[in-house]
Amino acid sequence: MQWRLHEDVDADVRAAVELLRSPSGLRTREQGEQLREVLQRRIEDARRADPSAGYAAHLRTALDYRSWFRFETYVVDDAAPGRKRALTGRTGLSQGEQRVLSYLVLFAAAAAHSTTLGETTPHAPRLILLDDAFAKVDEPTHGRLGRILVDLDLDFVLTSERLMGNWPEVPSLHIYECLRDARVRGVASLHYTWNGRHRRLMPV
Missing domain, CATH: 3.40.50 (Rossmann fold)
Structure with missing residues (x-):
């Protein structure tokens, strides 16, 4: 199995994933500010999409990283272990x-x-x-x-x-x-x- 980013995610998600891969203590101030802005935009997008939902619901929608990725399953044949098929x-x-x-x-x-x-x-x-x-x-x-x-x-x-x-x-x-x-x-x-x-x- 492979856990990979969806091909069609927007630029903000790709930026957030790259920034979140590094430990918070190693991010520069500029990177921390960029991450904050990216996540804030996602929260605002969730609020515009469903204004009646509460703030907690907006946070769950905006920050649920599981929706950014997908599982891909591959089959490996014992007779040809170097070959895999989706x-x-x-x-x-x-x-x-x-x-x-x-x-x-x-x-x-x-x-x-x-x-x-x-x-x-x-x-x-x-x-x-x-x-x-x-x-x-x-x-x-x-x-x-x-x-x-x-x-x-x-x-x-x-x-x-x-x-x-x-x-x-x-x-x-x-x-x-x-x-x-x-x-x-x-x-x-x-x-x-x-x-x-x-x-x-x-x-x-």
Whole structure:
């Protein structure tokens, strides 16, 4: 993935990005004044576009740098690691490959968000929830995706009708299997632990 500036952003945004790349303590007085003027013009533009909105809304619109950039996703083939293709509707990927790419983007975004959050809240969980995990992804890839979650230091909760998650690439896991008999009310739950090699049924 690449995070880059939109091609059609105006000159003020480009100037602001260049100035914000340098630490505030290293900017000259002239650069600081230029940055202030650039951001002030953006606030005024937001006010003219929606005069009825409050000042806080104008600030959010004018200073939301996320709208200045865009993500571009590229596909790298294992057979040709030096070659990359931009991911578009015409890239020609199978449904399974598309699923894997969407998981990779999701994992990377979740890890980046958790890392940023951890700078101010160190004990915040790095947690991702996946319902019907890895559907339509071939089985050999399941463990590789699990390994990526581990490498990104993400805790995860997976639900699935067929996956247990006991892949050699994942060093530890708690597994809960829910069993239901249509003739009996309620659901029975079995608790297993996984240590990367063996799955063990835990006593009730």
